[in-house]
Amino acid sequence: MKRLSQLLCLALVLVGWCGPAALAGETVIVGFQPYDTISYQVAVNQELGLWKKYFPKDVEVEFQPALQGSIIANNLLADKTQIGYMSVMPATLAATKPEQAFIKMTASLGMSDGMRCSLLLVRSDAPKFKNDEEAVKWLDGKVVAAPKGSAADQYLLMLFDKYKVKPKEYLNQSIEVIASNFKVGKLDAAAMWEPTISRIGDLVGEGLIRIAATGTCVNNPDLGILVMRGDFVEKRPDLAEAWIKSELDAQLYLLDPKNWKEVIEMVAKYATGMPKRSLWYSIYGQIPAEVGGTKLREWKPFVFDDRVRSNIDSVFSFLFKEKRINVDKPLPKTIDDAIAQKVLAARGLKSPIGEIVGQPPDKDPFTE
Numbered sequence: 001m002k003r004l005s006q007l008l009c010l011a012l013v014l015v016g017w018c019g020p021a022a023l024a025g026e027t028v029i030v031g032f033q034p035y036d037t038i039s040y041q042v043a044v045n046q047e048l049g050l051w052k053k054y055f056p057k058d059v060e061v062e063f064q065p066a067l068q069g070s071i072i073a074n075n076l077l078a079d080k081t082q083i084g085y086m087s088v089m090p091a092t093l094a095a096t097k098p099e100q101a102f103i104k105m106t107a108s109l110g111m112s113d114g115m116r117c118s119l120l121l122v123r124s125d126a127p128k129f130k131n132d133e134e135a136v137k138w139l140d141g142k143v144v145a146a147p148k149g150s151a152a153d154q155y156l157l158m159l160f161d162k163y164k165v166k167p168k169e170y171l172n173q174s175i176e177v178i179a180s181n182f183k184v185g186k187l188d189a190a191a192m193w194e195p196t197i198s199r200i201g202d203l204v205g206e207g208l209i210r211i212a213a214t215g216t217c218v219n220n221p222d223l224g225i226l227v228m229r230g231d232f233v234e235k236r237p238d239l240a241e242a243w244i245k246s247e248l249d250a251q252l253y254l255l256d257p258k259n260w261k262e263v264i265e266m267v268a269k270y271a272t273g274m275p276k277r278s279l280w281y282s283i284y285g286q287i288p289a290e291v292g293g294t295k296l297r298e299w300k301p302f303v304f305d306d307r308v309r310s311n312i313d314s315v316f317s318f319l320f321k322e323k324r325i326n327v328d329k330p331l332p333k334t335i336d337d338a339i340a341q342k343v344l345a346a347r348g349l350k351s352p353i354g355e356i357v358g359q360p361p362d363k364d365p366f367t368e
Helices: 002-014 019-023 037-048 069-077 088-094 132-137 151-163 175-183 196-200 230-235 237-255 257-268 276-284 306-321 338-346
Strands: 027-032 060-065 083-087 103-112 120-123 143-146 169-172 209-213 222-229 296-300 354-357
Touching (some): 027 037, 027 237, 037 103, 037 237, 037 257, 069 083, 069 103, 083 088, 088 151, 088 306, 103 237, 120 151, 151 306, 175 196, 196 276, 230 237, 237 257, 237 354, 257 276
Parallel strands (some): 027 060, 143 169
Antiparallel strands (some): 083 222, 296 354
16 A cells, blocks of 8 residues: 555656645755855845846745854755855865765855954953054963854964964854853953954944954955855756856845945844944944054955965865864865856956945944
């Protein structure tokens, strides 16, 4: 009877009658970080429905939020997600585990000189440091934290290595735990990413911390990577291209100053509990030059230009030296922006597609 039932169901599937699953189309799952500026364009994509212009009518997109890129990377490896938004470090870690899944880096989400997650945060009552070196050496014997496996973790490891610093404790904590521990005085310093930095910082936020150094002191850029499962790209190159087309639309919308206020209104729907002023400053605000802030908050290469590829290579080398991965360079076909190059050329655009010049706090449209 069981065999007969299976055959009957198979026959009904062929004519489209075997339950809701047979009637449903394909679903593509996109992992993103509502509390990370490299995912802000996902909010734009969702709210404007940009992806719907390029996807077949019978294919749906499911947006899956996560608090950290390493979570999205693990979901990609476990085939729970097909597309993911993350920094270069979790992307690199995921792309070195072919025994679990072949992961491709397919496009750039944005790049900066270390203005997003390569930021050293110190408690508000820390000394006023004369320079980067003094700030970093103050960490010696202190309690420091970062979300391990993140780009912020990579940044702190580089600081420790360059200045020969040994913290009393180096803790693995999430962005929310870090924020809470600063509030109750359990942390001296940390690294994490925007927009939580702006929320608890002294520029437009709660004043719990201040930025003491940026990625410039160790020449560590911030880089966001659009990652896809290799089997997804191979089996459905049309959907991979469709998503990358919508990503380009979203990045262009986010870059246009006339849309900045509306972008933050969209982002706020997903980054719940985050003040709009903090969200705006996290991507459009300027980090002070005296702590290493640069004129550009970030730029959008979209494809993998020489600087993007150099940064990826350096991350591979660094993680290999730290014994986090067992290869010192990308595996063949891991770095593959062919679709992004095709999409960019079809639109008649060149890399970078735009840049964001950091604005002072008084330019914030959400100031109360």
